[in-house]
Amino acid sequence: MTSPVIAIDGPAGTGKSTTAREVASRLGWRYIDSGAFYRVAALLALRHGLDLAAAADRGRLRDALEEADIRQEVVGGVSHVRLDGDDVSVEVRTPAVTAIVSRVADDPDLRAIVNSGLRRQVGDRPAVIDGRDIGTVVFPDAFLKVFLVASLEERARRRMEEAEPLRAEDPSVLASYAQSLAERDRQDREREVGPLRPAGDAVHLDTSDLDISAQVARVVRMARERRAG
Ligand code: CDP
Secondary structure (H helix, E strand, O other), X not given: OOXXXXXEEOOOOXXXXXXXXXXXXXXXXXXXXXXXXXXXXXXXXXXXXXXOOOHHHXXXXXXXXXXXXXEEEEEOOEEEEEEOOEXXXXXXXXXXXXXXXXXXXXXXXXXXXXXXXXXXXXXXXXEEEXXXXXXXXXXXXXXXXXXXXXXXXXXXXXXXXXXXXXXXXXXXXXXXXXXXXXXXXXXXXXXXXXXXXXXXXXXXXXXXOOOHHHHHHHHHHHHHHHHHO
């Protein structure tokens, strides 16, 4: 039995979330952004002033996450995340959240909370989910697994364009984006539970020279071929 899930994993800036959202829309499946749950957890840690080095505060964070009502929806092609009814889509992508999210995500017990929430949300309804460990840990029996990669330079350029679209390309600014991406990748790769790594049966796709529509077309084609096969 396979889960009705397309898992799209890979490092930051490879176009996972845009690809996953578009593929979901083309197939009429739901889109779920697993990173949003870790980002909401990081936001809760900041709001409650928790110390990630203290075991008691890690426990408080898990309790806060279990009590939180987290919902995702795509409206007009844009994905939104709500925390207890408030739209926190912008807040969860601030540099302050991004800076601590990988540390928040290194707690195996917190990961278990996120993973069971994801499995509950999917149930038996088809979904496209993007993340780091969707094909390896959360849905190892996913119908299709794709692992996106791209050069660090290209990923930094994309992130800079997203965050500061009007800024002219400046090598020192680009270098600082590259450095923070590389640091987050390192933390994501090195954690013991749910690290960033491709599943043995994932299809690798290098997106350095692909635009989003080409990425989407490839994944949709793979999904259709699997369904037909
Ligand atoms: O959008 P971006 O690639 O920058 O990151 P994201 O998908 O929003 O994920 C933010 C962070 O959450 C990642 O850097 C990981 O530390 C963590 N994460 C994770 O540990 N496992 C997942 N399945 C998804 C995200």
